[in-house]
Amino acid sequence: MRTLVSPTQLRSPRGRAVYWTIFTVVMALFLLAFIFPLFWAVTGAMKDPAELARTPPTPLPTQWHPEAYGDAWSQMELAQYFLNTVVVAVGAWAFQLAVDVPAAYALSKLRPVLGNKILAMMLVTLLLPASALLVPTYVTITDLPIFGTNLINSPTAIWFPAAANAFNIYLLKRFFDQIPGELLEAAVLDGASQLRILWRIVLPISRPILAVVSILAIVAAWKDFIWPLLVFPDPGKQTLSVAIQRMQIDMPLNLLLAGLVLASVPMVLLFLFFQRHILAGLTDGSLKG
Structure with missing residues (x-):
């Protein structure tokens, strides 16, 4: 060539x-x-x-x-904000997997009516700027439909909006499309339900793409600033990004930099540890026999 x-x-x-x-x-x-x-x-x-x-x-x-x-760890009380951020990130990760994996599997293997159009409408949401969704999302979580609950100062205000992620659904669907239909048909002939097929067959061979989606979900929740700033007015429940920004006025610049470094260490280590899985999951186009 x-x-x-x-x-x-x-x-x-x-x-x-x-x-x-x-x-x-x-x-x-x-x-x-x-x-x-x-x-x-x-x-x-x-x-x-x-x-x-x-x-x-x-x-x-x-x-x-x-x-x-x-000094930054003690004066900025980073332990509490680390805990808050871990709760937010882990919850957002769990909600995304619980919603996105079944949705992608259904679009890929169950072939619902108008499935391609549904996927197209999901992908169209990626074209919308995040700022355009702030007001309607905020109005929704302040008065949750059906339940009439206010989610302000609750981690669920982060978890629920993050649950349906069009990009992650697309990644998962593209990977599931590569799974041979004969493998799933054999499981159906053996009497396995669709839920059992998803749990026992599809998920074990989808670990590379699940690792990618997991890392994307955790990093996005960890570094997000605007949305946590809106939904966590209580300083004791804020995440690291919001708390450090709030304290920058009264904190010496060297301690502020130290806090920023400490806040970024977990995500840097996460990327370094899982970088091979990220590349493998994004480029894997077929199954190895």
């Missing part, structure tokens, strides 16, 4: 030198763009406030203050 650089050119000494030079420069630029903000935040938190505000900034602290992380 012809590419921008032919195999013959790549095999020549000059071609290899040019290729590796360009590759190294591009990778260095990407690493600099992604790593430098993290490096600046981690080291900036260990500077004193005066040095952190100095112009031009110092590349490294002249005096290291690693105790800033402990």
